[in-house]
Amino acid sequence: MGELGSAPVPALSARDHVRGPDQAPLMIQYGDFECPFCAVLHTRLAGRPLRCVFRHFPVRSSHPRAWAAACAAEAAALQDRFWAMHDALYADQARLEDPHLWLRAEQVGLDLERFEADRRSDAVVARVRHDFQSGVRAGVVTTPTVFAGGRCYRGVLDDATLDSLSRGG
């Protein structure tokens, strides 16, 4: 996996998945698609004026389907559907097995054959691992972990904190 010693959380880069208004306060989240606390945060973030970055932090012993889900999202990203897959995964965490991933791929309009090849590809696995490694180096231990406003927040952020972050504070 390469270097794993301490390093600052990487700044927003072209390889990141980001959505939200360009001028909105930036929020970098390390999360996984099988984590129920991440799903709560996902719900709380809906409609907030934040510029959200999602980075993968799947941990197999906690969430055995998280790696496959992360790779599914990255495979969707190769067809410009990352956020559609991201939202579809969080919409139903009880269904994360392969048939459920294929169904979602169909629903978000992916070429299924390509999706199936991509999600198992070395490049996609490396992409997920890159995020995970950057999180480890930044000291991420639990999900969700959020970096925003110069601070690190571990666990689900409450509405008051999200309100404050949305105001840039």
Place this chain on the structure above:
Amino acid sequence: MTDGSQAGIIAPGTAAPEFRLRREDGSEFTRNDLEGQTTVLVFYPFAFSPVCTDQFNLYEELLGEFTARGATLYGVSCDASESQAAFRQKLGVSIEQLSDFEPKGEVSRAFGAYHPDGMSQRALVIIGPDGVVTWSYLAPSPGDLPGANLIFDGLG
């Protein structure tokens, strides 16, 4: 003293003290077991506390990386071996657990990783193959989870 550590935790350069911990199978784990390998002792407060859970799950994910650097990890707490084994199995992790149950906390105290509230403090100690401590870290509080990055820093 290393960054983030507090007074009390065993200092790098110190020979590990004589100690006796209990493995899950009831056998002893002593200073002699440190010889010939790089050992990372992960002191933690309680089996089944959510914070410990996240910590061991993450370390488990990185076991291959620790192994590649020649390091073997052990969890150490004042819980009885049965509780530790149940905790480890519930988490689905393989990191061996060592019990500091009786006399309670004796080894945690010897390493400077005992919390006055009656538990191991959250701490990390790396011991070289010669039995000498090469790096140590005491968390600011039991709720502060040491990232795996710190262990990789310590392993160099």
